[in-house]
Amino acid sequence: MADDLSPEFCAVLRDAFERAGYDADGVLRLLGDSAHAALGRGEPEPARRAARDSGALGSLIRLFLLGDTLPEREVRAILPWPESVSTGVVRVDGDDVRAGLDVRPYGDDQGSWWVFADLDSDLLGGQVPADHVLGVGHASLSLARATIRRPVGSVLDLGTGCGVQALHASRHAQRITATDLSPRALSLARATFSINGLDVETRQGTWFEPMAGRRFDQVVCNPPFVVGPSRVDYTYRDSGLAGDDASALVVAALPEYLARGGVGQLLASWLHLPGRDWDERVTAWLPGGVDAWFVQRDVADPDLYVGTWLRDAGIDPRSPEGSARASAWLDWFAENKVAGVGFGFVTIRRTDSEPRIVCEDLRHAFDDPLGPEAAGWLDRIDWLRAHSSPDALLRAHLRVADSVVLEEVSASGDEGWEAVVRRLHRTDGPGWQHEIDELVRALLAGCSGALPLGDLLELLAAAHGVATDALVVAALPLVDELVRHGMLVPA
Known part of the structure; x- marks a missing residue:
């Protein structure tokens, strides 16, 4: 009702x-x-x-x-x-x-909302129906924490479900549009918006179809990204597209609905196949004219993946139905030679400049939300683009970020303790780490902002008896990576 x-x-x-x-x-x-x-x-x-x-x-x-x-x-x-x-x-x-219904308070650091959704399988005491509308779950919380929260004019919440991403968008957007394929999801989302006093435009339809011809400053999407055969058992997770085609569709189509400089962020899944790196697969989905950052947060083997999603829907994997579904699902994985299923976040920005596309594994635990890091990543890409020539980067004044510490592990040798591992740690954000050698350690020790990078490399080359040109060629890619990871910052 x-x-x-x-x-x-x-x-x-x-x-x-x-x-x-x-x-x-x-x-x-x-x-x-x-x-x-x-x-x-x-x-x-x-x-x-x-x-x-x-x-x-x-x-x-x-x-x-x-x-x-x-x-x-x-x-x-x-x-x-x-x-x-x-x-x-x-x-x-x-x-x-x-x-x-599941009607519960849900808040952020600025206040509290109420969210309407369907009861989960535990409270239902069994399997959820096909048109089940998921409440505030782990995936929606993860996307909310990974989303950039800078003020924008317009936000599109594609596949809004019960409306969680639109609630967060209300903190920083002037106008919000929410779409979904499911009429029931839109009804519950409208109730969520209504009880919280929010004016949100809602549209029903498949994927981007309701938004034809429109563009937004920001698009957020928690799509039905479950990987498997081309079927729809539950509208909240199944797209009807086989494999990772749902994620591929959103990644490929989303930039068309971004205003210039607009940013899209989504959860996505991708197949791990023998003989092919996952980053080659996902970057092939992208159209031209975009910066993109793919962050892989987890990789699940097919057995674990199938069992997790069966239980999510309230199906006991030990039951006859659970056994039959698991068998068909695992058959599909085997037929398609799937070694694992990757899962993570994608940030896409429409750009008129030379695109920058980066794929990174980020499977270790960290506490800070990823949204500020995504915003910082885009800013750092802009800075690197402005310093894309070697001469421009060598003229830059850089310093080690305040949150970066150096860990050194030493082993006992003939001449006493000798460092065998030198590792940089960023203690905030996603906690990036980089192992470095003695030359890089010496370079970073000089990165206080007083001298340009080129002068530091010349001094380092002279002190260690190496050719300056060779040191520059070796150092610039590392400097680029340390800037991208927020470990070196403009002074």
Whole structure:
């Protein structure tokens, strides 16, 4: 009954939530850090104990976040009635009431929103339906953290689902458009926008079709990127395209919908095939006229991949249905010689300059969000482009970034301790690391901004008895990489 979630009902429901203190901060205060963290791990009992006998807020937590059954009189006292039943927000069975939709607070460092979505497989107690609308999941959180948050005029949220990316866009965009193939997803997204008082244009249609002829300053997309046979079991994850063709389609088509200098960011998956590097595969998807940064965050083997996505849909891999689906899926992987499935983020910028395309593995753990790093990467690409000639780069004054430290590992030798590993660490952002030799160590020691790079290389060549020209040829590619990774910065 998602179509019944009218703006009028959403306004009344918002009032009820505000009276109860049902927002991101209120939930955290009531539960406490430990129970809140346990709930995030899928361990509900500490939260249930904290929410018990805690008034209207405790009841809402138990109803929507824990999936508990409550007496009708308890729910009637805090939610608009009977509208909450007729809209499907709750379900009534005799004198018992359970959540019919996932309606939960979701916040960032600037405040709190509410998000409408469908109940997950745990709360449903089984397999999700084909038109299931995913809530605030790991993928949407990852994309939100990886998205650039600079002020822009217009944002397109392609495949909005329940509307999470559009909520974040409301912090920095003047105008937002959200599209989806699924009518149910758009209905729930409209409710999400309505209850939060946001004016978002919504369009229904396949891929970019509803946006023909339009361009945006920023495009964000969490597409149905699951890799496998060309079928659609669940609209939130399956595209109907085989393999990684869904990711390829978005990467190839997205630049056409960017304004000049506009940026697109998406989650994507790609196949790992024998005899071919993954970066060759993904860069072949790109049209001309774009800068692009592909960041690989994980690679899953087919067995793990299939089991993960079966459980995501609420299918027990041990059941007859799970076994049949897994067998067909693994047959497809075998027939197509798939060795693994890569997953990560793609940042694309439309440019009239010489394109810069970089693919990088970033599979280690780090805490900082990737969005500021993506913005910094684009800025650093611009700086490198302006210093693309060797003469321009050699005239530049550079310094080691404040967040960079040098780790040295020494081994005992005939003449005492000798350094065997020298490794640069950037202690913020994605935590880039670079192993360096003694010459690079000496060069970076001089990078304080006082002298241009060319003078430093001349001094270094003289001190170590090497040819300046040869040292320059060897050093410039490394300097380029250290600048891209934010380890060397303009002084």
